[in-house]
Amino acid sequence: MEAGMKEEVLGAVARRNVFLSPDALEMVMSNSDPLSFVNTVLSALSKSAMFVSKKDIMDCIAGDKVLFESANERVRKNKLVSDLAVASGTDVTGCSTCEGKINDFVVYFKNRFSMLSKILRENRDFMKSEPAGDVCSIKRAFDRGGRDAKIIGMVYERSETRNGHKRIVVEDEEGKCTVLITKDSPMASETFTDDEVIGVCGKPSTKGDLFIANKIFRPDVPSGRRWVPSDSSASVAILSDAHVGSHTFLKSQWNAMISWLKANAYESEIDYLILPGDVVDGIGIYPGHDKDLDVKDIYRQYEMLSEYLKEIPDHMKIVVQPGNHDAVRPAEPQPALGGDFAKCFDSEVILTSNPVSLKIEGRNILTYHGKSIDDWVAKVSGMSYDDPARAMKEMLVRRHLSPIYGAKNPLAPEKKDYLVIETAPDVFISGHVHGAAHLDYRGVKVINASAWQGQTEYQRSHNFSPEPAVMPVVNLGSGRVDMKRFD
Ligand SMILES: [Fe+2]
Ligand SMILES: [Fe+2]
Incomplete structure (x- = not known):
């Protein structure tokens, strides 16, 4: 039993790259819970400490030696009032309001889209990116006859063309389109997940529903x-x-x-x-x-x-x-x-x-x-x-x-x-x-x-x-x- 515990103690010490002198080991093993004791010592050990003797441990317990990082360095600054x-x-x-009805899902996804759109509109990199100006709906982007636009959509479907280009179907509250990322674009290596919300700057096709992406943005943490x-x-x-x-x-x-x-x-x-x-x-x-x-x-x-x-x-x-x-x-x-x-x-x-x-x-x-x-x-x-x-x-x-x-x-x-x-x-x-x-x-x-x-x-x-x-x-x-x- 003791041999097994000694092995556990020595294993814990070896993982930390610290050496215990024989008398320090004896002191640890004489504790009622040797593993807890040695782990407590190891966890609080100064990073530079490599060799620990019994005297080191005893001096530390007596408060005479800085073995533990916290011993003399830290003085409480705060009063004990939690904030x-x-x-x-x-x-x-x-x-909670949901009952699992179909309409609950409609409301849920509308809310997700609206919250993430708001965050994307606060993304300065996205808003400063070409074309200048505000985000427009997918429908409006296609109604404007092939002019560059900035849209926000939720990823609905993803696939690859036979030529290796990425196709990402995105939708907003009014419409849907297929964002095309050409295989040579730096964006082609990016990872997309279903149901994420992205901002896309690019050019809508005059026919069909293709939106050729120039740049893609995430809501993200501000750069x-x-x-x-x-x-x-x-x-x-x-x-x-x-x-x-x-x-x-x-x-x-x-x-x-x-x-x-x-x-x-x-x-x-x-x-x-x-x-x-x-x-x-x-x-x-x-x-x-x-x-x-x-x-x-x-x-x-x-x-x-x-x-x-x-x-x-x-x-x-x-x-x-x-x-x-x-x-x-x-x-x-x-x-x-x-x-x-x-x-x-x-x-x-x-x-x-x-x-x-x-x-x-x-x-x-x-x-x-x-x-x-x-x-x-x-x-x-x-x-x-x-x-x-x-x-x-x-x-x-x-x-x-x-x-x-x-x-x-x-x-x-x-x-x-x-x-x-x-x-x-x-x-x-x-x-x-x-x-x-x-x-x-x-x-x-x-x-x-x-x-x-x-x-x-x-x-x-x-x-x-x-x-x-x-x-x-x-x-x-x-x-x-x-x-x-x-x-
Ligand atoms: Fe778990
Ligand atoms: Fe878990």
């Missing part, structure tokens, strides 16, 4: 946008896909993360914690799911999560959002956990919809579980589960979290399309694919936030390898993203 609110109009909870530092010194930690109740829930790594937060969150001003969905493993989510469950009672799963969250330091404000494993409707936007599930949590825990936008200390945080990544990977060439941040970037480009309708990710036809990214966020969080990645796209900190579940039999049979036990922490002032590893 977090759900952005108005972004939470569907209690506002040239950058992260502007603020004086906030607070940080947000993200724990996605906890999957409490799963047979492969990573309890030891979770405990190490909790220990680390207890030791560091206050001094490091990690004042907010977001759980972007799949907070429990749920029941009956995929064929044979019950074989992967330790806890088959879903109420018990939420009670257990609530118990775990009580361990989070009191000063941290917690937000819980559902995902496709949670006990709400599967169609997005998903409302917040309600009823008896909501009662499991302390009143301090904020339960929101999926997706939702949060305002935290002046920053706009968009948090979305990320189920649509399944469709991006299945339907869009070049996308893969190994690179979830790329799919998230493409969502920002299209200013839509799940543009493709009718694939794996179910969408509820609400009167308002809650999946449109109305405001370009400062931080964009997703999970779902159990990967750990981040990038900066035009000043947006794009973060895919790992998982706390090891590989399940189901994932193994689908050749899927997760990257669990990583807690991203984003600083709201500097925008710096740290991926804290507890593996």
Whole structure:
């Protein structure tokens, strides 16, 4: 038993490229939870540290030595008053109107088109592009007799001609046309998805419905946008896909993360914690799911999560959002956990919809579980589960979290399309694919936030390898993203 634990400890140390002296190793092994202890030490270790002795650890515990990055560098600047609110109009909870009637879909797509058209009209690159002047409807563009025009349309159909040119049928509220992209055009290598909304500058044919594209624009995040530092010194930690109740829930790594937060969150001003969905493993989510469950009672799963969250330091404000494993409707936007599930949590825990936008200390945080990544990977060439941040970037480009309708990710036809990214966020969080990645796209900190579940039999049979036990922490002032590893 001890030999196995020693191996796990040595494995964790080797992955971090740090050496423990024999006496340091002995000290770690004498702890009641050696893996948690060593992970806590490793997570907080100064980046330059390579060799750690017992004396180093003891000096650090006594407060005499800067072994941990946070020891003497950080002094809390902020008072402990949290500044977090759900952005108005972004939470569907209690506002759902759809009944699934055909007319609901008509209203839904009209709203999507109108919201994305508005964003495209705010895209300065599109509006400045030739021909000068405003956007016109597809019908009017063709009525004007072959003059260059600027149109906005929703992608209805895509195909390729025998000669290798791209044909994209787009429609607006009045008409439809076929946008032609010649195979020699730089636009020919661009990726288009069904149901996305694009702006096209080009020339309509005098006969037929062809619109020869000169330039194509996406709603996108404004070009040239950058992260502007603020004086906030607070940080947000993200724990996605906890999957409490799963047979492969990573309890030891979770405990190490909790220990680390207890030791560091206050001094490091990690004042907010977001759980972007799949907070429990749920029941009956995929064929044979019950074989992967330790806890088959879903109420018990939420009670257990609530118990775990009580361990989070009191000063941290917690937000819980559902995902496709949670006990709400599967169609997005998903409302917040309600009823008896909501009662499991302390009143301090904020339960929101999926997706939702949060305002935290002046920053706009968009948090979305990320189920649509399944469709991006299945339907869009070049996308893969190994690179979830790329799919998230493409969502920002299209200013839509799940543009493709009718694939794996179910969408509820609400009167308002809650999946449109109305405001370009400062931080964009997703999970779902159990990967750990981040990038900066035009000043947006794009973060895919790992998982706390090891590989399940189901994932193994689908050749899927997760990257669990990583807690991203984003600083709201500097925008710096740290991926804290507890593996
Ligand atoms: Fe998940
Ligand atoms: Fe998920």
